[in-house]
Amino acid sequence: MSLAVESQTSKQLKRAGLTALTFLLMVVMCVPGLWVVLSAFRPNGEILAKPPIWIPEAPTFDNFRKIFGLGTDQVAIPVGSYFMNSLIIAMTSTVIALAIGMAGGYAFARYRFRGKGSIFLGLMLFRAVPGIALSLPVFIIWSKLGIIDTKIGLIIVYVSLNVPFTIWLIDGFFRQIPLSLSEAAQVDGCTRWQAFWKIEFPLARSGIAAAGVFAFLTSWNEFALASQLTRSTSSKTLPVGLLDFTAQFTIDWAGMCAMAVIIIIPALILTFLVQKHLIAGLTFGGVKG
Amino acid sequence: MPFWRRESATPFLLLTPALLTMAFVVIIPLVFSMYTSFTGYRLVKPDSLYDWVGFRNYARILSDWEFWVPFGRTVLFLTVVLNVEFLLGLGIALLINRITWGQRTLRTIMMFPMMFSPILVGFQFKFLFNDNIGIVNNALQSLGLSDGAIAWLVDAKLAFFSIAIAEIWMSTSVFAILLLAGLFAMPRDPLEAAKVDGCNAWQTFRHITLPFLMPFAYIAMAIRSLDVARAYDIVTVMTDGGPAGRTEILWTLIARVGYDNSRMGMANAMAYVSTILSILFTWYFYRKLVAARRYMGGAQ
Numbered sequence: 001m002s003l004a005v006e007s008q009t010s011k012q013l014k015r016a017g018l019t020a021l022t023f024l025l026m027v028v029m030c031v032p033g034l035w036v037v038l039s040a041f042r043p044n045g046e047i048l049a050k051p052p053i054w055i056p057e058a059p060t061f062d063n064f065r066k067i068f069g070l071g072t073d074q075v076a077i078p079v080g081s082y083f084m085n086s087l088i089i090a091m092t093s094t095v096i097a098l099a100i101g102m103a104g105g106y107a108f109a110r111y112r113f114r115g116k117g118s119i120f121l122g123l124m125l126f127r128a129v130p131g132i133a134l135s136l137p138v139f140i141i142w143s144k145l146g147i148i149d150t151k152i153g154l155i156i157v158y159v160s161l162n163v164p165f166t167i168w169l170i171d172g173f174f175r176q177i178p179l180s181l182s183e184a185a186q187v188d189g190c191t192r193w194q195a196f197w198k199i200e201f202p203l204a205r206s207g208i209a210a211a212g213v214f215a216f217l218t219s220w221n222e223f224a225l226a227s228q229l230t231r232s233t234s235s236k237t238l239p240v241g242l243l244d245f246t247a248q249f250t251i252d253w254a255g256m257c258a259m260a261v262i263i264i265i266p267a268l269i270l271t272f273l274v275q276k277h278l279i280a281g282l283t284f285g286g287v288k289g
Numbered sequence: 290m291p292f293w294r295r296e297s298a299t300p301f302l303l304l305t306p307a308l309l310t311m312a313f314v315v316i317i318p319l320v321f322s323m324y325t326s327f328t329g330y331r332l333v334k335p336d337s338l339y340d341w342v343g344f345r346n347y348a349r350i351l352s353d354w355e356f357w358v359p360f361g362r363t364v365l366f367l368t369v370v371l372n373v374e375f376l377l378g379l380g381i382a383l384l385i386n387r388i389t390w391g392q393r394t395l396r397t398i399m400m401f402p403m404m405f406s407p408i409l410v411g412f413q414f415k416f417l418f419n420d421n422i423g424i425v426n427n428a429l430q431s432l433g434l435s436d437g438a439i440a441w442l443v444d445a446k447l448a449f450f451s452i453a454i455a456e457i458w459m460s461t462s463v464f465a466i467l468l469l470a471g472l473f474a475m476p477r478d479p480l481e482a483a484k485v486d487g488c489n490a491w492q493t494f495r496h497i498t499l500p501f502l503m504p505f506a507y508i509a510m511a512i513r514s515l516d517v518a519r520a521y522d523i524v525t526v527m528t529d530g531g532p533a534g535r536t537e538i539l540w541t542l543i544a545r546v547g548y549d550n551s552r553m554g555m556a557n558a559m560a561y562v563s564t565i566l567s568i569l570f571t572w573y574f575y576r577k578l579v580a581a582r583r584y585m586g587g588a589q
């Protein structure tokens with residue numbers, strides 16, 4: 001009896017130990033990111049200090065004020081414009097990619113047609129073209145069309161970058177909705193178009209939102225194409241702007257960390273909001289054939 | 290009735306916008322870049338776009354060590370990081386699956402690196418591995434493990450190691466999350482049956498859990514194969530292929546030849562080689578995924 005109790009406690013202890021170990025592991029995994037975030041709130045002098053200062057002595061928002069040009073000393077990098085460019089480009093391309101992806105995803109989920117499998121595979125394979133390889137011809141063609149260094153030029157590229165994956169995700173979400181629901185609505189007198197907007201779209205809405213977040217983040221984070229297709233403040237995005245810092249004579253680590261925080265915050269919020277649907281979408285789209 | 294009003298035309302109409310964008314941004318540029326790869330096109334000499342040289346660019350890169358060394362390095366790099374990511378991801382997924390308290394929190398924490406753009410990951414590790422002010426060297430020195438500053442991003446082997454760490458940090462979560470989703474979806478019965486039949490933990494894992502997880506591993510691989518070229522961003526920030534080309538990978542080489550040296554024809558030839566590789570890689574894992582799915586369907 002006492003032996004059984006003992007093994008019970010040792011089992012519980014083992015489990016608690018395992019939990020603690022896993023949490024510790026995850027925290028260690030986050031340290032690199034957290035260190036950058038922490039450094040964004042420290043003066044550059046503290047980052048450069050020798051011997052190193054581990055615990056911030058003077059937490060400050062100065063770095064953020066500086067990169068947005070609000071304080072007395074300013075950084076010569078127009079982070080504000082880059083932020084706006086990133087926002088406009090990512091949002092516009094997401095909305096367009098979602099519209100195109102919803103039509104495409106619905107086609108794959110609800111219709112049988114010739115060449116379905118190969119069209120789907122073809123879309124995915126074109127998505128696999130490395131950004132830098134694609135950037136060469138796009139750069140030449142966009143220059144001829146005169147849309148180099150414009151927001152619209154980058155938006156067009158990002159839409160096509162996001163369409164295949166948006167279709168993959170949305171296809172998966174529509175598939176999870178029983179066909180009988182929209183059929184019942186059609187029996188009751190809805191057209192297929194009405195049945196879609198009244199029945200299927202509301203049910204797939206959270207999944208579509210997840211696909212939208214995924215598309216937004218892809219555009220928000222993209223570098224290889226943006227670095228070649230943008231030149232000036234009129235279209236440069238945040239990831240490209242981050243490299244501006246390295247071109248300066250002395251590297252402003254604190255400024256770069258602050259800019260990193262600016263880039264990460266929207267991503268953090270959005271991913272957190274849709275994480276559940278995102279995981280479901282990635283697995284369903286792929287497994288349930 | 291015209292063909293576009295027929296029911297059978299609806300899916301094609303729905304797909305038209307998708308196919309049009311893909312044609313405009315991917316297919317036409319790829320055809321154009323194939324043409325360019327057969328010319329001696331240089332950005333500074335627009336007329337050279339019509340300077341047809343046949344297979345000369347391909348012949349030259351395929352006989353050039355300056356292409357094959359970065360090529361081999363890229364293959365080595367991907368082999369190492371993808372295997373490590375898979376094993377680490379599997380380990381993390383199995384660990385989290387066994388935990389009952391705080392599982393959702395752990396899952397959220399695990400997604401943290403996925404939110405970082407590759408350019409940020411590169412910057413972050415450049416900062417951490419900086420020989421003078423980086424936390425890695427500071428920690429090693431404070432602990433008395435090293436007296437001098439270790440030049441992580443200058444020494445060829447160490448730089449390669451640092452870049453691999455950055456890449457692994459960024460992408461292990463993709464594997465962990467998808468494999469964890471697989472573990473959650475796993476039916477209980479076969480596991481219990483195996484226990485009754487006297488399988489030990491390893492046998493159960495090897496013959497029941499792992500085969501069930503493989504489709505999820507292939508999804509992760511297929512997703513990863515779409516974005517392996519993002520390693521370009523990381524390398525660009527961390528070392529830019531340097532010092533002296535010792536961390537040059539295929540994609541940084543393409544950018545250097547195409548934009549810095551403005552030899553577009555040559556760069557397009559290289560880009561084509563890398564594009565075909567990426568497509569083959571994705572295709573391979575997509576096929577694996579379909580096969581695994583069929584196997585699973587048959588087993589159910």
